[in-house]
Amino acid sequence: MQPYRSKEWAKFRSEVIRLDGNECTVCGRATSDGVVLQVHHKQYFPGRPPWDYPYDACETICRGCHAAAHGLIPPKFGWEHAGWDDLGDLTGTCECCGTSIRYTFLVQHPDWRPMEVGEICCDHLTSSQLASNLMESKRRYAGRLKRFVSSSRWCVLPGDIHRITQKRLTVEIVPVGTAFKLRVNTRMGKKVFPSALDAKANVFELIEQGTLHAYISKQVSHRP
Structure with missing residues (x-):
């Protein structure tokens, strides 16, 4: 007779599940959530039938968590974020769900190999909400950047010079041959940009970082 089809096991299994509140002790889901509950032995004793164990030597877990506990599928919990990368396009694949992804997040687990997921x-x-918070931050940044480069505060002067003024900050994007440079409060920068749009994006980045404002503060403090 197969031990897991015996009356003794059925009775033992039912009692363990009852003691655990009729839900998975790992993910908290119950049969009403559509999962199948099983009883997992935390350790095995050779020669002992599966029902001849203390109740606290077993735990109720769903089929998915049970498979993860035995290393058949990746663990569902206990992962740590280890880094992220922007692939530039939907060229990556989430190793967890198979979805095409642009942003990959490296996660690690002591009982499984590292994975790159979405x-x-x-x-x-x-x-956690680490990944979603990071992506939301990037989306907000992209939104601010889009509004800045297309802002009506940019005016075009003779010579195709683009100018924007913010408080004591006057920034001009000046054509130099086929490229562009930044001029901040009459001081010309050295960096060359292939387009006015690239230069505006750089201005936005410097403003976000506070670099241009720091330059203005330093300039004012050195006035005679």
């Missing part, structure tokens, strides 16, 4: 799977595996 935003949603990273949040699920790490039980």
Whole structure:
């Protein structure tokens, strides 16, 4: 007779599940959530039938968490975020769900190999909102950048010079041959940009970092 089909096992299994509140002790889901509950032995004793164990030597877990506990599928919890990368396009694949992704998040687990996953799977595996918060921050940054480079505060002067003024900050994008340079409060920069749009994006980045404002403060403090 197969031990897991015996009356003794059925009775033992039912009691363990009852003691655990009729839900998975790992993910918290119940049969009402559509999962199958199983009983997992935390350790095995050779020669002992599966029902001849203390109740606290076993735990109720769903089929998915049970498979993860035995190393058949990646663990669902206990992962840590280890880094991220922008591939520039949808050229990556989430190793957890198979979705095409641009931004990859490296996650690590002591019982599984490192995986590169997408935003949603990273949040699920790490039980956090680290990936979604990072992506939301990037989306907000991209939105601010788009509004800045297309702002009506940019005016075009003779000679195709683009100028924007903000408080004591006057920035001009000056054509130099086929390229462009930045001129901040009459001081010409050295960096060359292939287009006015690239130069505007650089201005936005410097403003976000506070670099241009720091330059103005230093300039004012050195006035006689």
